[in-house]
Amino acid sequence: MKKVLIVSSNYYEDISNNLLEGASKELKKNNIGFDVLFAPGCFEIPFLISKNIKKYKGFIALGCIIRGETYHFDLIANECARKIIDISNASLKPIGFGVLTCDNLKQAIVRSDVRKKNKGKEAANACIKLL
Numbered sequence: 001m002k003k004v005l006i007v008s009s010n011y012y013e014d015i016s017n018n019l020l021e022g023a024s025k026e027l028k029k030n031n032i033g034f035d036v037l038f039a040p041g042c043f044e045i046p047f048l049i050s051k052n053i054k055k056y057k058g059f060i061a062l063g064c065i066i067r068g069e070t071y072h073f074d075l076i077a078n079e080c081a082r083k084i085i086d087i088s089n090a091s092l093k094p095i096g097f098g099v100l101t102c103d104n105l106k107q108a109i110v111r112s113d114v115r116k117k118n119k120g121k122e123a124a125n126a127c128i129k130l131l
Helices: 013-029 042-051 072-091 105-112 119-130
Strands: 003-009 033-039 058-066 095-102
Touching (some): 042 058, 042 095, 058 105, 058 119, 095 105
Parallel strands (some): 058 095
């Protein structure tokens, strides 16, 4: 059995719980063991993946960034995605990307809903396929 680490930002707790549920169910369905670590925000996800890169075969990054009135959204979204790609390429390990970047909470709710477009499930599937 291959082991995966899910790193979930719990800044928007309801959203991250839905993403985590979707990813967890998909990993269990495919008989893949996993652990979960929580990050305070999406910006900290790459650090936790890097810190644990040698311990796992793959990773799933989960979180939500909602656009506000400042440049902060763009900065966090772009740098989080860039760093996750960098880590994946440097380590040659798959990282399923389930970090939502939404204009508002309503979009985030739809994209995290376990009965609809759960992006946590999609991120888990991406990681599974690359393993």
